Amino acid sequence: MQEFDQIQSLWQSHSVEVKISSDEMLSQAKKEVAGIRTRSLLNIAGMGLSFAAIAALLVFFEFDAGVATQAGLTIILIAIAISTFVLYKDHKIISRSDFTQHPNAFLSQLKKYQLNKFTIYNKLYWFYTIALSLGSIFYFYEMLENLSLWIQIAITAFTIFWMALCATILRRSYLKREKERLDLLIEKFERISKQFNEHQ
Amino acid sequence: MEKKDQLFKQIFDANSKKIFHLCYGYTGDEDAANDLLQETFLKVWQNLDKFRNKSLISTWIYRIAVNTCLTYLRSEKRQAKDELTDNIIENRAEEFSEKNEQVALLYKSIAKLEENDRLIITMVLDELPYNEIAEISGISEGNLRVKIHRIKQKLTELYNQHARI
Secondary structure, eight states: OOOHHHHHHHHHHOOOOOOOOHHHHHHHHHHHHHHHHHHHHHHHHHHHHHHHHHHHHHHHSOOSSOHHHHHHHHHHHHHHHHHHHHHHHHHHHHHHOOTTTOHHHHHHHHHHHHHHHHHIIIIIHHHHHHHHHHHHHHHHHHHTTTSOHHHHHHHHHHHHHHHHHIIIIIHHHHHHHHHHHHHHHHHHHHHHHHHHHHTO | OHHHHHHHHHHHHHHHHHHHHHHHHHHOOHHHHHHHHHHHHHHHHHHGGGOOSSSOHHHHHHHHHHHHHHHHHHHTTOOOHHHHHHHHHHHTTTOOSHHHHHHHHHHHHHHTSOHHHHHHHHHHHTTOOHHHHHHHHTOOHHHHHHHHHHHHHHHHHHHHHHHHO
């Protein structure tokens, strides 16, 4: 039969070990946010690279073909440039505030970023796909002219297949993953802010 | 910025062990306790500038930790108490010494208490002054004394019950 005093001394004798340091804790928290920023930057960098590659093709490669090829590449270039600019504007939303300094401001920016991301991948995506398809049609119209019929069919079929895949399965799974990631982060920050406001 | 970092380090070093103990007593799970510890100190870091010295900094942190634990358990609809108990036993299954067995029993008994009682008793076990516990739990000191007396009895009863099994 134990008394409360004995229970208390048992509690106090049980030593616990904190496995994380203050530095590790802060850097871990910062890493989650940095991950979203890095992904967003990589996305922009990828678009930038595509732009550079197609621009180089247009400037340095001498096409035998005529206006349709040039027009096709130009349409693709404009579509990439507009999309990259929109992605960059979106990236600026989360790059501006530091969550360790202004948690509430960061939380509202994060929500805005999430909403924007959906607009981009629902509305802008279709503009991007249509522009890219139009550009490709013009480009292939002349470029495939000298190839055999089977190669023409294969290239056209692959392009259509790839675009359909991007527009359906890949786009949906990317959106789902991104939503889950952002939801988790928002939920965490909301929990932190709410509790704090309640008990200040 | 440097100053804030340094102050945070001092606060973390001085309080993290007690807060971890509180979270551990509350959840009975080391990983969950670690998460709660991090969340608590994240809030401390974010709100350090707002701390007005109206109370002791340790009381302030305790209060944040208590609310963090409560919100976590409620929002996550954490495991039922039986599951929690299994967790404690499982976590400690590898440690067979008598003392560890007693500690496991203690956590098991704490886990059987009501949420608020669990928090109050962990603060009592950590020997926090009654006025601080009253401030953290939002209960008047008079009522708190009665409540603590009742929780102590309940915990002792539960502990002895488990010890007999």
